[in-house]
Amino acid sequence: QVQLVESGGGLVQAGDSLRLSCAASGRTFSSYTIAWFRQAPGREREFVATINQSGPNTYYAASVRGRFTISRDNAKNTAYLQMNSLGPGDTAVYYCAARIPDDNGRYYYTDTNEYDYWGQGTQVTVSS
Numbered sequence: 001q002v003q004l005v006e007s008g009g010g011l012v013q014a015g016d017s018l019r020l021s022c023a024a025s026g027r028t029f030s031s032y033t034i035a036w037f038r039q040a041p042g043r044e045r046e047f048v049a050t051i052n053q054s055g056p057n058t059y060y061a062a063s064v065r066g067r068f069t070i071s072r073d074n075a076k077n078t079a080y081l082q083m084n085s086l087g088p089g090d091t092a093v094y095y096c097a098a099r100i101p102d103d104n105g106r107y108y109y110t111d112t113n114e115y116d117y118w119g120q121g122t123q124v125t126v127s128s
């Protein structure tokens with residue numbers, strides 16, 4: 001098992017940047033594919049970005065591509081989400097998620113049902 005704790009959320013203005021962190025404990029962090037999801041009030045949880053076990057492969061939702069960057073430091077058991085050019089539409093609770101990838105070479109997963117472990121979330125609020 002792995003335990004995930006998000007941090008770094010807050011209240012910012014449109015155009016600002018934030019970096020979220022996802023600290024992991026438990027089993028070997030480098031064994032897991034990591035993703036970020038977000039959930040705005042009254043909406044379903046949606047995929048934001050994912051990164052494979054060793055880090056070179058990433059995949060983003062179209063709404064954040066070019067503005068957000070996912071990364072990880074396996075030595076620190078931590079994943080990150082750098083968010084630039086934030087807008088009010090990015091306001092949500094951001095969740096970190098983890099899963100062991102399949103052996104079929106697939107390196108990204110975008111559905112909430114595909115992840116086994118979740119953090120408690122961190123609130124990001126962007127004012128206009």
